[in-house]
Amino acid sequence: MEWTVVVGRYNPEEPTEPDESLPGPPPPFARGFPKSYQEYAVDLPPHAAVLDALIYIREYVDESLVVRCACRSAICGSCAMWINGHANLACKSRLDKFAVDGKVTVEVAPSMRAVKDLVWDMTAFWQKHRAVMPWLEEKGPVPEREYRVPAAAMENLVQEVSCISCGACLMDCESFAVNPDFLGPHALAKAYRYADDPRDAATEDRLTRYSEPRSGIWECTHCYECVQQCPKGVAPMDQILKLRRMAVQAGQTDNNGTRHADAFADSVRHTGRLDELALVPKSYGIFNIGANLKQLPGAWNLLRAGKLLSMLHGPIPGVQRIRDVFDKVGGRFGGRRDGEAIDAYDRPFHRL
Numbered sequence: 001m002e003w004t005v006v007v008g009r010y011n012p013e014e015p016t017e018p019d020e021s022l023p024g025p026p027p028p029f030a031r032g033f034p035k036s037y038q039e040y041a042v043d044l045p046p047h048a049a050v051l052d053a054l055i056y057i058r059e060y061v062d063e064s065l066v067v068r069c070a071c072r073s074a075i076c077g078s079c080a081m082w083i084n085g086h087a088n089l090a091c092k093s094r095l096d097k098f099a100v101d102g103k104v105t106v107e108v109a110p111s112m113r114a115v116k117d118l119v120w121d122m123t124a125f126w127q128k129h130r131a132v133m134p135w136l137e138e139k140g141p142v143p144e145r146e147y148r149v150p151a152a153a154m155e156n157l158v159q160e161v162s163c164i165s166c167g168a169c170l171m172d173c174e175s176f177a178v179n180p181d182f183l184g185p186h187a188l189a190k191a192y193r194y195a196d197d198p199r200d201a202a203t204e205d206r207l208t209r210y211s212e213p214r215s216g217i218w219e220c221t222h223c224y225e226c227v228q229q230c231p232k233g234v235a236p237m238d239q240i241l242k243l244r245r246m247a248v249q250a251g252q253t254d255n256n257g258t259r260h261a262d263a264f265a266d267s268v269r270h271t272g273r274l275d276e277l278a279l280v281p282k283s284y285g286i287f288n289i290g291a292n293l294k295q296l297p298g299a300w301n302l303l304r305a306g307k308l309l310s311m312l313h314g315p316i317p318g319v320q321r322i323r324d325v326f327d328k329v330g331g332r333f334g335g336r337r338d339g340e341a342i343d344a345y346d347r348p349f350h351r352l
Helices: 050-061 123-131 151-157 168-172 174-178 184-195 203-210 225-229 236-249 256-271 276-284 289-293 296-304 319-329
Strands: 002-009 036-043 080-083 086-089 103-107 114-116
Touching (some): 002 050, 036 050, 050 103, 080 168, 086 168, 086 225, 123 184, 168 184, 168 225, 184 203, 184 236, 203 236, 225 236, 256 276, 256 319, 276 296
Parallel strands (some): 002 103
Antiparallel strands (some): 002 036, 080 086, 080 103
């Protein structure tokens, strides 16, 4: 069966001007580096993978095509790339599942720096990985043999160790696309694997580091792209939420993220709806004039969309039923009962 493979080509030795006539990537992704698109026709069976097509092109059609691959078994992660606008492993992506009208487009994700053609520079990826301290700090005296840990204590970490460091989650991360300082889903999923390990002695220091503004756990905007695109089911966003819970429990609450969650829950609990007008000043601090002024463009967009409530709005009818739910759930972002301990961020409202 014949397929058309459209390849985003980039050669640093022969730079090209970006073709503004072509549609760019969807927001919030920018166009990124200038590249040209070249079409190739390949004759392969329907079950063939996108990587099979790229190797065929490189070996029999155009030997100048550069593609990175190794195991061809979805283990090494080296063939991650954008396929039809989303990150996937080329070796795991069948042509008959991804082609639209017989055509499939492959390229380096626009948020990544291309080295050449389909190979992207992983330097920033590994820098973020190292920044989360991906090792254990020893607790107490070193045992004569191995550290013994109950199997039940490691059950929460089974999902994270499945990560193959392919970078697919970071490619599609919308927070990283607009904020390159964000550690990203891959690094933070790895971070949880060490922070929640009972053998580690640096959990408190880790949580302080992971809660840093601009780069840490509160920069995730819940776009769910990392959950959807991870080829191994690691669900990095879920691990980020676990880190948030751990950080709040450890007292890491003097940050915009925790204040934002507090304000979100408080607004819904008292009025039954989200008060966008109060959300920003309560998150950044009422007297943080500079940070609040930076949000004015977003406030204007909310106003045009009719999402800003009147300053005099009252609770919705039946709001007591919502308050009852908060009281039953409890916890920091739920209701608080007299004499009840606050179980910070450890209840169903942790996703707020």
